[in-house]
Amino acid sequence: MQPESGFSTRAVHTGSEADPVTGAVITPVYATSTFKQDGVGGLRNGYEYSRSANPTRTAWEECLAALENGRHGFAFASGLAAEDTLIRALLKPGDHVVIPNDAYGGTFRLFDKVAARWGVEYTAVPIDDPGALLAACTSATKLVWIETPTNPLLTIADITEITTALADHDLHVAVDNTFATPYLQQPLDLGADIVVHSTTKYVNGHSDTVGGAIAVNDDDLAERIRFHQNSMGAVMGPFDAWLTHRGAKTLSVRMERHCDTAERIAAYLSSHPKVAQVYYPGLESHPSHAVAAKQMSRFGGMVSFRHKDGEEASVEMCNRAKLFTLAESLGGVESLIEHPARMTHASAEGSELEVPSDLVRLSVGIEDAEDLLADLEQALD
Known part of the structure; x- marks a missing residue:
């Protein structure tokens, strides 16, 4: 080659x-x-x-x-x-x-x-x-x-x-x-x-x-x-x-789809009344958006956000999701949702790396964007 x-x-x-x-x-x-x-x-x-x-x-x-x-x-x-x-x-x-x-x-x-x-x-x-x-x-x-x-x-x-x-x-x-x-x-x-x-x-x-x-x-x-x-x-x-x-072999085509949908989801969450903060480098509100735009061709398929009503509300929202599967890991063709403080980042509890207790992490898959948005809407509301 x-x-x-x-x-x-x-x-x-x-x-x-x-x-x-x-x-x-x-x-x-x-x-x-x-x-x-x-x-x-x-x-x-x-x-x-x-x-x-x-x-x-x-x-x-x-x-x-x-x-x-x-x-x-x-x-x-x-x-x-x-x-x-x-x-x-x-x-x-x-x-x-x-x-x-x-x-x-x-x-x-x-x-x-x-x-x-x-x-x-x-x-x-x-x-x-x-x-x-x-x-x-x-x-x-x-x-x-x-x-x-x-x-x-x-x-x-x-x-x-x-x-x-x-x-x-x-x-x-x-x-x-x-x-x-x-x-x-x-x-x-x-x-x-x-x-x-x-x-x-x-x-x-x-x-x-x-x-x-x-x-x-x-x-x-x-x-x-x-x-x-x-x-x-x-x-x-x-x-x-x-x-x-x-x-x-299919990484490029998958990543394009992940990015397309993640951008829509980040924008949706940014305007949702139950969401206090969205973490996504593709948003201009992200403090390092300019750096991400300089060194990345697009902004990825991961979106994190904090629930305005606190830890228990974020846990309940994860449990209510249907199309987003409640599971650890990320990056697959299927969309996943998790509560980092109690799941992937539980080992950091009590340390300087402890994550916010109201944080929800999404791994946005390649399903139809409208279906994923509908699932988030029912889970949040």
């Missing part, structure tokens, strides 16, 4: 070259744990054991890297497995990390409850305030962790401004690109060193597999990640890799 090929062309074709023996246009599921060697140490195309490499996973990793305009892609068993592998590859006891003060609850738990016990410290800052971020960096800071948009408050970080300001620091900048996806935003092109995904979400897009991913450009960094991926072993299995690769 030519590097100048368009996004959708790369999504469909990278890693999906026709099989030279059978002509199969889709990479098979190589459901094997080991590979026959041609003599001791005589590997066939580098394959010996599926934890180290598997052709189905390789095909997906090639596609992933191409979508992020990266040179190297790595597929993991989950988004948190990707994050944990990255922490082990880059950090040691005594190192320091800067994270968003409204990071995903699972990411916060990983740094606060797992990495902290290993001797890695962190500071949480408003990720849309580059000055606060720079002030939090010390000589021990080795990783700046960015989510943009953040989960669940959809805060926007200016990737270019942050990476430019940190260019002379001895650290890596990693961007969790799960909400935006590589279709809407490509952090490596904006100066980031590392891109991380929960591919469970939009990249796969069908709520039928769990996975994670890392993409980088630097060859030395890639070797460190590859070593730890193999050593720690939290790799994506071949069938999950096949499903994720298949899902990614």
